[in-house]
Amino acid sequence: MRRVIFNQKGGVGKSTITCNLAAISAQEGKSTLVVDLDIQGNTTHYLMGQAIDDPEQTLARFFRETVSLNPFGKNQKASARELIQNTPYDNLYVLASHPEMEALQSRLESRYKIYKLREALEQLNDFEYIYIDTPPILNFFSRSALIAAEKCLIPFDCDAFSRDALYKLLEAIAEVKIDHNPHLEVEGVVVNQFQGRAKLPQMLVEELSKEGHPVLSTRISPSVKVRESHSESKPLIHYAPDHKLTEEFKTLYRELHH
Numbered sequence: 001m002r003r004v005i006f007n008q009k010g011g012v013g014k015s016t017i018t019c020n021l022a023a024i025s026a027q028e029g030k031s032t033l034v035v036d037l038d039i040q041g042n043t044t045h046y047l048m049g050q051a052i053d054d055p056e057q058t059l060a061r062f063f064r065e066t067v068s069l070n071p072f073g074k075n076q077k078a079s080a081r082e083l084i085q086n087t088p089y090d091n092l093y094v095l096a097s098h099p100e101m102e103a104l105q106s107r108l109e110s111r112y113k114i115y116k117l118r119e120a121l122e123q124l125n126d127f128e129y130i131y132i133d134t135p136p137i138l139n140f141f142s143r144s145a146l147i148a149a150e151k152c153l154i155p156f157d158c159d160a161f162s163r164d165a166l167y168k169l170l171e172a173i174a175e176v177k178i179d180h181n182p183h184l185e186v187e188g189v190v191v192n193q194f195q196g197r198a199k200l201p202q203m204l205v206e207e208l209s210k211e212g213h214p215v216l217s218t219r220i221s222p223s224v225k226v227r228e229s230h231s232e233s234k235p236l237i238h239y240a241p242d243h244k245l246t247e248e249f250k251t252l253y254r255e256l257h258h
Contacts, residue, residue, distance in 0.1 A: 002121055002130040003187065004149035008172070009165040010136035012155040013192040015042040016226055018133040020249045021256070023235035026092035030128040033084065035121070036097040037141040043133040044096040047087045049233035052096045057083060060098035066116045067107045080120035089238065105140045114140065114180070118148035138172050146176045151187040158194060158201035163208070186214055187256065194219040218252040221245060
């Protein structure tokens with residue numbers, strides 16, 4: 001199953017949600033792959049403890065080679081499988097991002113390589129779960145992810161700007177579904193940074209639910225433990241397995257896999 005975590009608004013917790021759900025999946029014994037399409041590489045760093053400096057070991061190579069004509073068969077192209085990196089955790093693997101990917105976008109778009117990621121991930125059917133992290137913008141890479149995915153999870157961080165962004169995002173996802181991926185399903189809206197005692201977050205979540213949006217019942221609380229786990233490059237299930245926030249992510253994982 002391929003799941004994309006996407007929002008066009010930055011700072012809503014995409015990478016945190018991606019990595020922590022994937023880490024729980026792997027600990028549950030599921031063979032799990034994380035695809036990092038954000039050139040900032042936060043997901044890669046979070047799961048591996050470092051960025052990967054050599055672009056030849058990352059998705060930069062995969063995307064570059066999709067637009068490289070090779071009529072004489074030299075420099076054999078790497079498959080996505082060859083670029084998969086091990087993490088320190090059992091059952092958890094990464095296809096890493098690299099800053100070089102940004103410069104490739106215009107060539108990839110002009111040559112209409114928007115389906116290449118889906119084709120590559122469909123070949124990796126030995127992974128039970130594939131989580132795709134995206135840049136906080138609707139660009140070539142996030143569109144590729146939406147086309148490659150079966151389910152879309154939307155982080156929402158409870159402010160008025162986030163609500164406006166959510167409406168635009170849902171329209172964009174609907175367009176991708178109609179034009180490119182009829183099997184894409186909005187799996188749910190994840191309420192992140194939820195302050196249960198504050199009126200505005202409660203009001204916004206209630207309004208979204210009344211409007212018929214698929215707001216998931218699990219709420220993710222704000223906590224300094226997130227920053228600490230990022231700093232240590234350890235997902236919460238490994239950094240603070242008994243913490244309240246870890247339990248919330250485990251509850252979210254169970255809700256998604258009920």
